[in-house]
Amino acid sequence: MANAAGRRSSLGPPSRPPQPLERALDWPLSKDEKRHCAMKLFQMEIEDNEDEIEDKLEQIDELQHEVKVLRRLSTQSIATTATSISPRSEEAVQPELQEEAPAPPESPEDLPYEASLRQALVTYLSERSRLGLESQAKKPPKQIAHYYGDSEDHVAFFWNSARDKDSLSNLEAVLWLMRSLPASPPVPAQSRARHWRHILLRPDRTRKGYNELRARALALPQAQELQQEVQLELKTAWKGEELMATPGLAEAAAAVSLTISAPKGRHLRGSVQVAALLIYGLLPDSASLAEAETDAFWCFFQLLTEMRSGEDEESRTFRARRVRELLKSYDLGLVEALDGQGLMVFVATRLGEAFCSRGGFPLESCARLWDVVLADPQRFGFCDFLVAALLLLRRNELLRVSHDAEGLAEALLALPRSVPVERALRLARALRALDRREKRAAQALKAHDSSQDEPGVIKVIGSLFGRMREKGADALEAGRHVARCAWPRACPEPEKVQEEEMKPLRRESNKKD
Structure with a gap:
């Protein structure tokens, strides 16, 4: 008992339980524990390296931003400017597709x-x-x-x-x-008028010239018939808009429509809507309604000259094909629904008719659309992207009534007033940007293929030249011998030299025989 008590007193109960670290140091670690500790150390090291890399990247971004600001400030004092490729782009923007853009502000906000x-x-x-x-x-x-x-x-x-x-x-x-894409801010009325005049109005267009053309239109034999058609269209032009209640504005729009339609000998559909829209846009910066009427006519004339628009079957089919190609890339089911009801040509021509003035847009929305269209290099070719944007934004509603032709047609006609114009413009800009991107990629691929074909052509030409050189070597040598025989050099033994010169020619004649 004493020995047992002694052993108990010598060993004694432990004062505290051993900690995990102490247990780990008491005996060797297993393979799993070693692997776990190694992986933990590796993970800690990777996290430290990632934090350091992120700090370095942030410093690099800040330095790049400072360099950009300093470069822009330094180039402002240089008289001549040079076109440069943005460091953020991975390819050069082609000059014909590049749009003029103001210099970006210095502040990131x-x-x-x-x-x-x-x-x-x-x-x-x-x-x-x-x-x-x-x-x-x-x-x-x-x-x-x-x-x-x-x-x-x-x-x-x-x-x-x-x-x-x-x-x-x-x-x-x-x-x-x-x-x-950021939203386009609304353009003030006076700025819009100046912008439209700057783009469409030429300095040699005068009031006198417009009065002469107007008098000539009234003197035509079919002037009365044209006036009747203009009055019929005037009753439905921008119906419900306060603009048409302005004194004298309806008469001014009718006069512009009659004068612009007279050279064709028939009434140009939608000309009253276009004339009224132009007067609406130009009037805030005009001295009088007569000045706005004159400028509206010459702007309308410039539009017809540039666009060469027509309402024939060929132009309608082209526009419908263009809208169909755009929709086919994004929503094949919607294309099949419109083709099944035979409404593809209808929607493409109806919504974009008369420069989108007869599509059913409100007056101010149509004016905002023109602000974007006139600034675009394609001008009213942008309307095809707008029509596709309207269809994509209401695709669920259109597919829901795709089995009913009348219901689908009514839903299509209601698109311009049911979709906010700013949202439609943003989607149209997105469609245009991706379409432009695909065209550039196709052009780059075509240029790459042509550059790869050139070495093959050069190789063929080189081999052909080599064969011609080999075939003509003997003939060239023979020609040299003939020349030396015809004009022998001065030497002490001319007859012997001539005999030696003629030996190669004899060998050549023997080979041929």
Whole structure:
């Protein structure tokens, strides 16, 4: 018992339980524990390296921004400017497709494309995370927006790449691109008038010339018939708009319509709507209604001269084909529904008729549309993108009544007043940006193919030249011998030299025999 008590007193109960670290040091670690500790150390090291890399990237972005600002400030003092490619772009913008854009402001908060793209990216990534889908975007939205958010073309390039990397459909990509474009602010009335005059009005267009053309139109034999058609159209032109209640405005629009239709000998459908819209846009910056009427006629004349628009079957078919190609890339089901009811030509011509003035848009919305169209290099070719945008924004409603031809036609006619014009313009700009992107990619691919074909042609020509050189070597040598025989050099033994010169020719003649 004493020994037992002694042993108990010598050992004694432990004062505290051993800690995990102490237990780990008491005996060797197992393979799993070693692997776990090594992986934990590796993970800690990777996290430290990532934090350091992110800090370096932020410093690089700040330095790049400072360099850009200093470069822009330094170039402002230089008289001659040179075209440069943005460092954010991966390809050069072609001169004929490049639009004139003002210099971006120095403050990041003033960059509209960057702010819109960043906001859209935050929504996009949160939506992908909510649906359990991964995204290939490895950088935060702020860095991506800072890199791509300097122009419409670069934003379109980003979503075109995101479509391929994240397996988005064409419709999803263009809708996200629409959300990434900033809204166009409304143009003041006087600024709009000056803008329209600057684009459409020529300095040699005078009031006297308009009065002469108007008097000539009234003297035509079919002038009375034209006036009747103008009055019939005037009853429905911009019905319900306060503009038409302005004293003398209806008469001015009718006079412009009659004068513009007289050279063709028939009434130009929609000319009253176009004339009234032009007067509405030009009147705020005009001294009188007569001045606005004159300028509206000459602007209308310039539009017809530039666009060469017509209402024949060929032009309608072309516009319908163009809208169909745009829709086919984004919503094949909607194309099949419109083709099944035979309404593709109807919707393409009805919504874009008479420069979109007869499509059913409200007067102010149509004027805002013209602000964008007149600034576009394609002018009223932009209307095809607008028609496609209206159809895509109401695709669910249109597909719901696709089995009923009358209901589908009514839904199509209600599109201009049921869709906000700003949203339609943003989607039309997105469609135009992606279409321009695809054209540039096709041109680059074509140039690449042609550049690869050139070495083959050069190789064929070189081999042909080589064969010709080999075939003509003997003939060239024979010709030299003949020349030496005809004009022998002065030597002490001319006959012997001539005999030696003729030996190669004899060998050649023997070979031929």
